[in-house]
Amino acid sequence: MRQRAGGLLRQAPRLTLALMLVPVAAGLAGTIAPAFGLGGTPGLQSFRALADWPGLGAAVRLSLVTGLAATGLSLALTLLILALLPGGRIFGAVLRLLSPLLAVPHAAVALGLAFLIAPSGWIVRALSPWATGWDTPPDLLTLNDPAGLALIAGLVAKEVPFLLLMSLAALPQTDAPRRTMLAQTLGYGRAAGWAFAVLPALYAQIRLPCYAVLAYSMTAVEMAMILGPTRPPTLAVQIALWMADPALAERGRAAAAALLQLTLVLGALALWRTGELVVRRVLLGAAARGWRGARLDRLLRPLTLAATALVLAAVGVGLAGLALWSVAGLWSFPDSLPQTMSLRIWREAAPDLARHAALTLGLGAAVAGVALILALACLEAEQRHALSPSSRAMAVLYLPLIVPQVAFLPGLQVAALGLGLDGTPLAVAAAHLIFVLPYVFLSLSAPWRAWDARIGTVGAALGASPGRIFWRLRLPMLMRPVLTAFAVGLAVSVGQYLPTLLIGGGRVTTLTTEAVALSSGGNRRVVGAYALLQMLLPAAGFAAALVLPALVFRRRRGMRAA
Amino acid sequence: MRGLRLDRLRVMRGGTLLVDLDLDVAPGEVLTIMGPSGSGKSTALAAIMGTLGPGVRQSGRIWLDGRDVTGLPTRERRIGLLFQEDVLFPHLSVAGNLGFGLPAGVRGAERRARIETALEQADLAGFADRDPATLSGGQRARVALLRTLLAEPAALLLDEPFSRLDATLRAQIRTFVLERARQKGLPVILVSHDPEDAAAAGGRVVAPAEGRGSTPEGT
Structure with a gap:
């Protein structure tokens, strides 16, 4: 019996990888097959139908431009923050705001930004009528602009915190402070010295997260629905629309488009990789010539500060706007604040809000719990059996984050239909798990591995079994990162839009799917209420991860956060 | 037979001999393994505790009170361990x-x-x-x-114990530990780079890969 338990634990990493690999592979196959008419009349008619769609060129261009621009800008800002701001007060503020920023679902960030920049949004209101002379909202495409600028802004606001977090986890292995100081003593500017001495080591560690950001930015559906262009929308949005078509008539065309989307992402990744090599050559060349770049800092530092402040303000003020709209009574243009406040919306929508919040929370907690158990089993197996994860295993971990959702979820939807599971919370939870697992594992693995191994040795020398060491020493000592990983999982699950929409078949609706669905209706008060709740659930998770360990270990000074 | 016996205990990494010990530690006796850092002290310690990582090869046997503990996991060896720092469980x-x-x-x-x-x-x-x-x-x-x-260990292993403490306190604690060990009749192995520790322990002193132990002059 004990042998079997040990055997099971040993298989945990393989099982976990399979849980991510198999759905992605099966979903891809299931998505692509209908493109070739498999199941009906085989042939290329789906591709012809796709080619006949007049919006195709623009949709493809949008996907590429918004994806590459958002990723490039996010990475640039992340690196500038890391190179130029450490040691300052702004950097401390950025670090403190990182977790809350990460916890806000994409849809909530997008909705907040939309309230801010819309023609009837806060920015125009603040300037009207005294500066602009407008008494009615101007007929401007500040939102859903055909170039996708609003979408790029939204993506940057959401992806910079993610890249920052991944970089901060990798930085300790790069010896950054000493290298930066060394470069500066040799006369290099802060930015240039950092780029020569730290960036190569850092980038090797955050390459996969960058690929995930690129793939996500190219194929984001809910952000593009709220902020992106509409005629035509981005390719991913169009695929989602075709997929959700109840008539099933557009399935073939959607499958062909999904295949095209996958090809585009692979092409963009190849392009990005080429860019990496070019930048590398340029950096090596500049370093070899001894280019000090001392004057660069004077230009880059204000730029970094301004961009960081802009991102923080856009998210913060946008979310405040959401909250205000949900309790606004009469609020006519161009007033900056509502004339009256009212809880009418909250009262009226309370039953719906409560129902959606309960399902969202239930799904999220169940999925995050399962993901946490799997991640813990993997890490414990790694420890007990002295396994070390290969780089291939790490790539599989990132697979669900890099393969576009629109390219494999439709196949999974078909599989769920075949199994009779579509539209059940169980199927939705299983789909969420694919995306939650990588984040939970990434969040937990670093602190888990950093645990002082001598504690385990002392425990063993005192006669404790591996199980006792796990339950009585390691797990309680790592309560904070474990709860944080759970909160991360909850936040990722709460934020899932496309998996919920497609696998839930419209019968499983969460705060996120409701908020996005309502956003096109234009009732800002209801949208504000949904988006606020959508944001509060993950925030509550992170707060619990902070407060619970502090409470449990309030009399243990050695357990306080370092 | 009571006591701790290292029976041609050897640890190799690649072609390098890191540990080579062949000796007995009687109940109540203190043996010091001494050497500068990098001399294989911590490898010797890990071999005796059963916590050697991958990449090294171990041969020979470890006997404790007549039991062969060589293949046993750390928790079944009944060898107590005190680290350089106290490593109390903070929670x-x-x-x-x-x-x-x-x-x-x-x-x-x-x-x-x-x-x-x-x-x-x-x-x-x-x-x-x-x-x-x-x-x-x-x-x-x-x-x-x-x-x-x-x-209730059957032997005690001390890894540069309390080297973080100041000199007076360190002497006090060392006396406290060694007295307790003698009272209980435990064989003790002390691992240290500090000759003062070895002198205070008063027993034989060996190097990690020295083979048979030498007795310091005057004892």
């Missing part, structure tokens, strides 16, 4: 730390009594509910030793 109280060492068979009132007695003998009466982080260095060191002894 447990002092009593919780001591209780972790006490065998599970000791229950209820007897458990509490054993912990209380141990604390009293170490001049730590009334410390049961304290947070280990609020103790002084010397108190922490004593709690760490009590925890090790409550697990």
Whole structure:
């Protein structure tokens, strides 16, 4: 019996990888097959139908431009923050705001930004009528602009915190402070010295997260629905629309488009990789010539500060706007604040809000719990059996984050239909798990591995079994990162839009799917209420991860956060 | 046969011999393994504890009171360990730390009594509910030793114990530890780079890969 338990634990990493690999592979196959008419009349008619769609060129261009621009800008800002701001007060503020920023679902960030920049949004209101002379909202495409600028802004606001977090986890292995100081003593500017001495080591560690950001930015559906262009929308949005078509008539065309989307992402990744090599050559060349770049800092530092402040303000003020709209009574243009406040919306929508919040929370907690158990089993197996994860295993971990959702979820939807599971919370939870697992594992693995191994040795020398060491020493000592990983999982699950929409078949609706669905209706008060709740659930998770360990270990000074 | 026996214990990494020990430590005796850092001290320690990582090859046997413990996991060897630092479990109280060492068979009132007695003998009466982080260095060191002894080990391994403490305190704690070990008749192996430790221990001194031990002059 004990042998079997040990055997099971040993298989945990393989099982976990399979849980991510198999759905992605099966979903891809299931998505692509209908493109070739498999199941009906085989042939290329789906591709012809796709080619006949007049919006195709623009949709493809949008996907590429918004994806590459958002990723490039996010990475640039992340690196500038890391190179130029450490040691300052702004950097401390950025670090403190990182977790809350990460916890806000994409849809909530997008909705907040939309309230801010819309023609009837806060920015125009603040300037009207005294500066602009407008008494009615101007007929401007500040939102859903055909170039996708609003979408790029939204993506940057959401992806910079993610890249920052991944970089901060990798930085300790790069010896950054000493290298930066060394470069500066040799006369290099802060930015240039950092780029020569730290960036190569850092980038090797955050390459996969960058690929995930690129793939996500190219194929984001809910952000593009709220902020992106509409005629035509981005390719991913169009695929989602075709997929959700109840008539099933557009399935073939959607499958062909999904295949095209996958090809585009692979092409963009190849392009990005080429860019990496070019930048590398340029950096090596500049370093070899001894280019000090001392004057660069004077230009880059204000730029970094301004961009960081802009991102923080856009998210913060946008979310405040959401909250205000949900309790606004009469609020006519161009007033900056509502004339009256009212809880009418909250009262009226309370039953719906409560129902959606309960399902969202239930799904999220169940999925995050399962993901946490799997991640813990993997890490414990790694420890007990002295396994070390290969780089291939790490790539599989990132697979669900890099393969576009629109390219494999439709196949999974078909599989769920075949199994009779579509539209059940169980199927939705299983789909969420694919995306939650990588984040939970990434969040937990670093602190888990950093645990002082001598504690385990002392425990063993005192006669404790591996199980006792796990339950009585390691797990309680790592309560904070474990709860944080759970909160991360909850936040990722709460934020899932496309998996919920497609696998839930419209019968499983969460705060996120409701908020996005309502956003096109234009009732800002209801949208504000949904988006606020959508944001509060993950925030509550992170707060619990902070407060619970502090409470449990309030009399243990050695357990306080370092 | 009582005591700890290292029977041609060798550890190789690649072609390098890191550890080569062939000796007996009698009950109550202290043997010091001494050498500069990188000389294989911590490898010797890991071999005796059973915590060697991958990438090294071990041969020879380890006997404790006539039992062959070579293939046993750390928890079944019954070798108590004191690290350089005290490594108290920060999330447990002092009593919780001591209780972790006490065998599970000791229950209820007897458990509490054993912990209380141990604390009293170490001049730590009334410390049961304290947070280990609020103790002084010397108190922490004593709690760490009590925890090790409550697990009823058959031998004691000291890894540069308490080298973080200041000189006076260090001498006190060292005497405290070695006296306890002699009282209980435990064979003790002390691993250190500090000749003062070895001199104070008063026993034989060997290098990690020296083979047979040498006796320092004057003893």
